[in-house]
Amino acid sequence: DIQMTQSPSTLSASVGDRVTITCRASQSISSWLAWYQQKPGKAPKLLIYKASSLESGVPSRFSGSGSGTEFTLTISSLQPDDFATYYCQQYNSYSSFGGGTKVEIK
Amino acid sequence: EVQLVESGGGLVQPGRSLRLSCAASGFTFDDYAMHWVRQAPGKGLEWVSGISWNSGSIGYADSVKGRFTISRDNAKNSLYLQMNSLRAEDTALYYCAKAEGYCSGGSCYSHWYFDLWGRGTLVTVSS
Numbered sequence: 001d002i003q004m005t006q007s008p009s010t011l012s013a014s015v016g017d018r019v020t021i022t023c024r025a026s027q028s029i030s031s032w033l034a035w036y037q038q039k040p041g042k043a044p045k046l047l048i049y050k051a052s053s054l055e056s057g058v059p060s061r062f063s064g065s066g067s068g069t070e071f072t073l074t075i076s077s078l079q080p081d082d083f084a085t086y087y088c089q090q091y092n093s094y095s096s097f098g099g100g101t102k103v104e105i106k
Numbered sequence: 107e108v109q110l111v112e113s114g115g116g117l118v119q120p121g122r123s124l125r126l127s128c129a130a131s132g133f134t135f136d137d138y139a140m141h142w143v144r145q146a147p148g149k150g151l152e153w154v155s156g157i158s159w160n161s162g163s164i165g166y167a168d169s170v171k172g173r174f175t176i177s178r179d180n181a182k183n184s185l186y187l188q189m190n191s192l193r194a195e196d197t198a199l200y201y202c203a204k205a206e207g208y209c210s211g212g213s214c215y216s217h218w219y220f221d222l223w224g225r226g227t228l229v230t231v232s233s
Contacts, residue, residue, distance in 0.1 A: 001168060005151065020191065032217070034220075036220075043199075043201055043224065044143075044220075045224060046220060048219075049217070066217075087150065087151050089153075089219060089220075091217055091218040091219050093186045094153070094165040094167075095153040095218050096153055097143075097150060097151040097152065097153060097158065098129035099150050
């Protein structure tokens, strides 16, 4: 099984900050990685797929990069609506999720 | 409206069984792979199982392999999860999710990331 490790687990930031979340895979997954945003009491929402492709309707302040085993999600200028938990997901071999990164207000 | 609606959750004793259902609408159900993802209270997401458009490819997480069975009925636009030998650690909100994909030449292809989710159905395993 492919293990996905996210860091940090919690991140405190202010509106307007540039935020970066890292996701590492236990083996190479090429670019088969997605990122999701989840708010309390809601289902996850797809943000990024194939490591760097932006899902339709997602603001351009979200971007993804990486390949192989190391990936990042960047929010260029944090907005009030962005305070949430973010998950990475590999889909190279079946599927598995990272443990999540909670972005909270500083 | 494009949506997924889960049902069948509830309180069940350890060792017993439960069957979850997911009703799809607003899209061509039999063109896409479908999945179950769960989330224990206050915890992260865990992929549980997935099934291809024609049921030809099925996968399970190690934590449920041999106990859970995924299936689909394309005529009814429905996805199912039969859960046997339930354990306390199976307690979670179970989401139904649609995988991205496309069809060409009579076959359908999917990458197993999820562009549509239901609201979930809660399964509680407790005596």
